[in-house]
Amino acid sequence: MKIYEKAPAKINLMLDVLHKRPDGFHEVEMVMTMVDLADRLEMSALPRDTIIISSQAGYIPLDEKNLAFQAARLIKERYNVRSGVYIHLDKHIPVAAGLAGGSSDAAATLRGLNRLWNLGISNEELCSLGAELGSDVPFCVTGGTALATGRGEVLTPLDNPPQCWAILAKLPINVSTAEVYGKFRVDRVKQHPSAKGMIQAISRQSFGEVCQELGNVLEGVTFQLHPEVQQLKETMGRLGADGVLMSGSGPTVFGLVSKEAKVARIYNGLRGFCKEVYAVRLLT
Ligand SMILES: C[C@@](CO)(OP(=O)(O)O)[C@H](O)COP(=O)(O)OP(=O)(O)OC[C@H]1O[C@@H](n2ccc(N)nc2=O)[C@H](O)[C@@H]1O
Numbered sequence: 001m002k003i004y005e006k007a008p009a010k011i012n013l014m015l016d017v018l019h020k021r022p023d024g025f026h027e028v029e030m031v032m033t034m035v036d037l038a039d040r041l042e043m044s045a046l047p048r049d050t051i052i053i054s055s056q057a058g059y060i061p062l063d064e065k066n067l068a069f070q071a072a073r074l075i076k077e078r079y080n081v082r083s084g085v086y087i088h089l090d091k092h093i094p095v096a097a098g099l100a101g102g103s104s105d106a107a108a109t110l111r112g113l114n115r116l117w118n119l120g121i122s123n124e125e126l127c128s129l130g131a132e133l134g135s136d137v138p139f140c141v142t143g144g145t146a147l148a149t150g151r152g153e154v155l156t157p158l159d160n161p162p163q164c165w166a167i168l169a170k171l172p173i174n175v176s177t178a179e180v181y182g183k184f185r186v187d188r189v190k191q192h193p194s195a196k197g198m199i200q201a202i203s204r205q206s207f208g209e210v211c212q213e214l215g216n217v218l219e220g221v222t223f224q225l226h227p228e229v230q231q232l233k234e235t236m237g238r239l240g241a242d243g244v245l246m247s248g249s250g251p252t253v254f255g256l257v258s259k260e261a262k263v264a265r266i267y268n269g270l271r272g273f274c275k276e277v278y279a280v281r282l283l284t
């Protein structure tokens with residue numbers, strides 16, 4: 001039997017960091033949603049007690065460093081599963097991009113193995129297993145749109161934002177989430193974005209207000225490390241995106257666009273100096 005799962009990328013519509021916690025993580029407030037850019041996972045049971053990962057992408061680890069491997073190992077250990085699994089990752093989400101590609105693969109593995117092995121694990125339990133793998137994994141388990149607090153694992157579901165296009169652009173730079181949080185200083189934040197404002201904009205289904213409420217306090221750190229990311233953001237704005245923001249710790253920058261007619265112009269304008277550009281819809 002084969003199980004298929006889609007693992008979509010996330011974007012952060014707003015991301016605020018409140019303070020550093022004694023456990024080293026940062027207390028955050030984020031509004032997150034999914035976009036229609038996804039990895040695809042194929043899982044099949046193996047008679048031998050082993051986990052095998054393959055991928056068409058040559059640039060991700062296939063051993064125990066892979067988050068899908070870690071998710072499979074966790075669920076096997078916790079639920080005493082003796083059979084093995086073969087997982088093929090058809091990667092489309094850029095890696096270390098601020099789009100939670102690895103976290104979404106881990107979440108899809110948890111969902112898929114729950115089905116493959118008929119474990120009957122509740123969504124809540126899948127989320128708490130996910131939290132052991134990474135702060136973004138619980139959101140990737142549930143998907144949709146949510147307010148994420150705590151270190152990102154405490155979720156409050158929200159309505160989806162109004163439908164629009166998201167143009168994602170990623171420069172060939174690798175950003176380490178741990179380094180960005182490590183260099184973040186709350187006293188250097190000039191303006192904190194408002195979770196309340198974004199939630200209100202979404203509940204009013206006002207595209208204009210959603211664009212106005214976009215904000216990410218991690219931009220300051222990543223822009224300082226890589227000024228070209230800030231330039232990319234400015235370019236996307238100049239090309240006519242209605243709202244522009246860096247996702248997560250970066251370096252992916254996304255532009256929201258309501259009118260389809262504008263999408264091709266912005267996409268083509270960016271392709272000149274950025275190889276990885278995607279024009280996708282929000283997943284609603
Ligand atoms: C910044 C965000 C925004 O959605 O996403 P990405 O840019 O990674 O996609 C997340 O907070 C990233 O979540 P995730 O990538 O799952 O992080 P984790 O694996 O849990 O942690 C990686 C490292 O980031 C730091 N970290 C992470 C989350 C958090 N709330 N505070 C932190 O300080 C810690 O140093 C940790 O060791």
Ligand SMILES: Nc1ncnc2c1ncn2[C@@H]1O[C@H](COP(=O)(O)OP(=O)(O)O)[C@@H](O)[C@H]1O
Pocket residue numbers: 059060061065066067068089094095096097098099100101102103105106177248250
């Ligand atoms: N299944 C996976 N897909 C992508 N990256 C993975 C995966 N498993 C582990 N990784 C590692 O996780 C790190 C972060 O990847 P990713 O989740 O794409 O970052 P981000 O959360 O910034 O979008 C990378 O260093 C990558 O090598």
